[in-house]
Amino acid sequence: MTPQPIVDARAIHKHFGTLHVLKGVDLKVAERELVFVIGPSGSGKSTLLRCLNRLEEPSSGSIMVDGIDMLDPRTDINHARQRIGMVFQSFNLYPHMTALGNVTLALRKVAGKSRAEADQLGHAALERVGLADRADHTPGQLSGGQQQRVAIARSIALEPRVMLFDEPTSALDPELVGSVLEVMRSLRESGMTMIVVSHEMGFARNAADRVVFMDDGLIVEQGPPAAIFETPTHERTRAFIGQIQRH
């Protein structure tokens, strides 16, 4: 690990009422690193991701992203969030706007670009995800895979320092998964720091620098993909890997 992590989350706890979802999670991510977070449903991996850009308010702990203290009440959270892209399982594109409109909204409203500038950057972002010719389509006219790529373009247009992916391919038909993974691979090659919650084990094996296994609100073990998938040391990791590899 490099000495200066770009994401440095320490002792993150999260309670939902009586439910203790995160029980003191530490996660450091180096610049340009691709970290895969896996674990059974309910293990807290999505909640951890959502705490990093404060879509969920952690109950306690500290989170630094790119030198910004995310939990400091004096931090301008809207400004900080521009540096942290997020891609959701259900795409969450704005249905009343075109693909280009989706990508340019934050450029205009948050980054303060003129419409012409935003359109130019928006077209460039759509180009990067291979959808330059779909700029004027509304989400309803796009396939799931295309929608998710527009969602990725919406994030990368803001030139974030970190990208968070929350099960980006789980809602997709199997034949559409490849196109989204392709875009994620090219993002990775461009040097983007990425934290990915996903069960795409093949992708994790090929692309991830590190795999983090979470269970019951804690990080159980982490390491290079080969180590986690071939020679997990913990019984719970073994059981989980065994289960998903049987499919």
Added chain:
Amino acid sequence: MTNFERFLDTFFNGKVMLKYLPDILSGMVVTIELAVLIVLSGLAAGLALALIRSLAIRPLNWLIIFIVDLFRSLPPLVIIVLMYFGLPYGGVSPSGFVSTWLSLALVLMAFSEEIFWAGITSVHKGQWEASRSTGLSFGQTLMNVVLPQALRLTIPPLTNRTIAITKGTALGTVVAVTEILGEASSAVSNSYNPSPLMMGAAAYLVLFLPVVVLARRLETKFAWKR
């Protein structure tokens, strides 16, 4: 005279209709003025309340819910009468026109607040999250992402309610507003003939049919594929 001729003579008496046509027309003008004022102020106030409610400030929301429930349960006629005959005891004496306008605007405000609010809450949580995650503030998200979607959902119930409440302008007759129904019924008592009432009915049709058709157009135009 056949029965049919007698019927025509009673309900569609040409002489009577011609005589009272100017009255009915001036009634139409008053009705249109009232309707426009009610729709503009009622919907604006309803939307404002729904936006304030989305800020989730608890005591404020209790107040909004109380006001909304109050004006949704009271019969509009009661509100008009209370305002016209009751407010003078408080030192304010609104005219019949103003009483009718404010009363119906309050009722429309109450119903439309509920409809706008339902629209806002029906927009998926993921829309908020996607927008906030790109750095848009609460207000920017509300105005750019949530409200445009919410408004489309609200158009059908909103147009229904707006038309229903606007027709309530006829209640203005009890406080001497000279709108369509008021003009028609005084013409009926002056002429001893119900023909002006038929003209009144026709006037309502002329006014409201286009609105209903327009509303239907609006609903189709703003429906979009998900």
